[in-house]
Amino acid sequence: MIEQEIRTPAPRTGDRERRRTRMLAVGGGIFIALILLRLITGESDITSSGTMGATLALAVPIGMAALGGMWSERSGVVNIGLEGMMTFGTWGAAFASYFSGNPWLGLLGGIVAGAVGGLLHAVATVTFGVDHIVSGVALNILAPGVTRYLSDLLFTDEKGGGATQSPPLPSFPTWSVPGVGKPLGSLEKHHWILISDLAGLVRGVLTNLSPITLLGILLVPVSYYLLWHTAFGLRLRSCGENPVAAESLGVKVYRMKYAAVVVSGALAGIGGVFLAMVASSNYQEGQVNGRGYIGLAAMIFGNWRPGMVAGGAGLFGYTDALQLRGGAGAVHAMLLLIGIGLLALAVWRGYRRRVVAAAVSAVVGAGVLVWFFLTDALPREIVTYSPHITTLLVLAFAAQRLRMPAADGMRYRRGGGH
Incomplete structure (x- = not known):
């Protein structure tokens, strides 16, 4: 009875499929962008x-x-x-x-x-x-x-x-999945486009x-x-x-x-x-x-949704891993990806007629690209705090699409008092 009264309409199967497809497409697009970044920067x-x-x-x-x-x-x-x-x-x-x-x-x-x-x-x-x-x-x-x-x-x-x-x-x-470590490690060492990258991804998530x-x-x-x-x-x-x-x-x-x-x-x-x-x-x-x-x-x-929360944790984990494993050079390479991404965001916001937001994205993106081309490495302090900087950037650019629970933070008292 209670469930019938307060249940919101369940999302249609087609909506769930489209959302799942969109998430997979975004994940695949990010991975392809990382592959291209590896090829460009070495x-x-x-x-x-x-x-x-x-x-x-x-x-x-x-x-x-x-x-x-x-x-x-x-x-x-x-x-x-x-x-x-x-x-x-x-x-x-x-x-x-x-x-x-x-x-x-x-x-x-x-x-x-x-x-x-x-x-x-x-x-x-x-x-x-x-x-x-x-x-x-x-x-x-x-x-x-x-x-x-x-x-x-x-x-x-x-x-x-x-x-x-x-x-x-x-x-x-x-624990490791048996039989995947050495074969995938051999493929990864060849640095073949896509094949070696996929081998590195699978080997990384299935061993140790x-x-x-x-x-x-x-x-x-x-x-x-x-x-x-x-x-x-x-x-x-x-x-x-x-x-x-x-x-x-x-x-x-x-x-x-x-x-x-x-x-x-x-x-x-x-x-x-x-x-x-x-x-x-x-x-x-x-x-x-x-x-x-x-x-x-x-x-x-x-x-506030588990799948996307896991994706956000993966993003911050990746920036932390990159500064630990790759050091200043790998983090510096990410400036190229960030700059291009911000310019693409500026184009999208311009298409949606959000002129101020498009201008801000374009200026910041251009500045990041100039920073990338004029430098060979980042200061150690920036590299160390790159996960925290990523946190600020992500929240700044993602804030407009968020919807928190309607009563989040409300001081509730029994009987309807606040």
């Missing part, structure tokens, strides 16, 4: 298996934070405390795995610690009506202090541990995978199914669109919001587990390093 790391594997690995913590943010905001609770929840996750993974000697218990510890961070945010925002931004900022400030205190208390006397880091942690196994990477990939379709194809997901999303109407139809709005924010924290905690136990061999203070905020940007770029 930077082989642009499509190498090392870069593709690093992209997948670096996208996991960002993607988990973004997916967690999506769960929370679909219920109407803004969550900028993802950074703090990931910090709790890194410490929880270190504590549980070190003192148990079992990496799988480390995964559980990181999930629980992240969920505790989500619970704190839910208590503040849902029960006490604290402003969502204030609560999130407070959580981001609280997490480093709490984890430093606990590290000083529990890790200082352990071998290799201290107030700012844990002792070495047990590691997860890595951690269980956390596979879990992160699996959670994207699972989140989509739960939120868009179950009664639970329908009720949760209704709380983010119109909680007063949802309450009038019998939805337990507080319960749905609590569930969403705790799940949000747990997902961010998984990202923290990856940073402490896969990307590194121990917990370190400052390990999250802004990835929670980048995850928030990936969520916004992905328009």
Whole structure:
């Protein structure tokens, strides 16, 4: 009965197919553009298996934070405390795995610690009506202090541990698809157009995978199914669109919001587990390093939908991987792609008669191309912060097409009060 009242019309099969086709076309177009960029600039790391594997690995913590943010905001609770929840996750993974000697218990510890961070945010925002931004900022400030205190208390006397880091942690196994590493590696070394690039892509995403990477990939379709194809997901999303109407139809709005924010924290905690136990061999203070905020940007770029959120995480993971694997030369080569892309965007906006936006895109695009042709490399500082710069650029140019949940950030009180 409730589902019949609040269900929005399901998208037609043709609409879903067109959207899927459009996403595949965009992904294919980006990959072809990277191939052409490799041929023009000679930077082989642009499509190498090392870069593709690093992209997948670096996208996991960002993607988990973004997916967690999506769960929370679909219920109407803004969550900028993802950074703090990931910090709790890194410490929880270190504590549980070190003192148990079992990496799988480390995964559980990181999930629980992240969920505790989500619970704190839910208590503040849902029960006490604290402003969502204030609560999130407070959580981001609280997490480093709490984890430093606990590290000083529990890790200082352990071998290799201290107030700012844990002792070495047990590691997860890595898995590869049998029989693909050497043949694809041989193809990749020839640098044949398209064939070697595809070999690098496939080899990068099918070898040396951690269980956390596979879990992160699996959670994207699972989140989509739960939120868009179950009664639970329908009720949760209704709380983010119109909680007063949802309450009038019998939805337990507080319960749905609590569930969403705790799940949000747990997902961010998984990202923290990856940073402490896969990307590194121990917990370190400052390990999250802004990835929670980048995850928030990936969520916004992905328009609060799991598939596009994963694409946004992949984009930010790729820029991070490129500056780590390819260095200044590979990042410098991206200026050519960015400049051409901005000029193409200017043409499109001019066609749509958005004169000011077209002019801005054209000027910025021309400036980027001039920068590319007049320089041979980028300053080290710009290379290091290229993922953060990408975050700002993507949000600046994608902001006009976004639609957040209608009641996102609203301080809801039972009975219809705000």
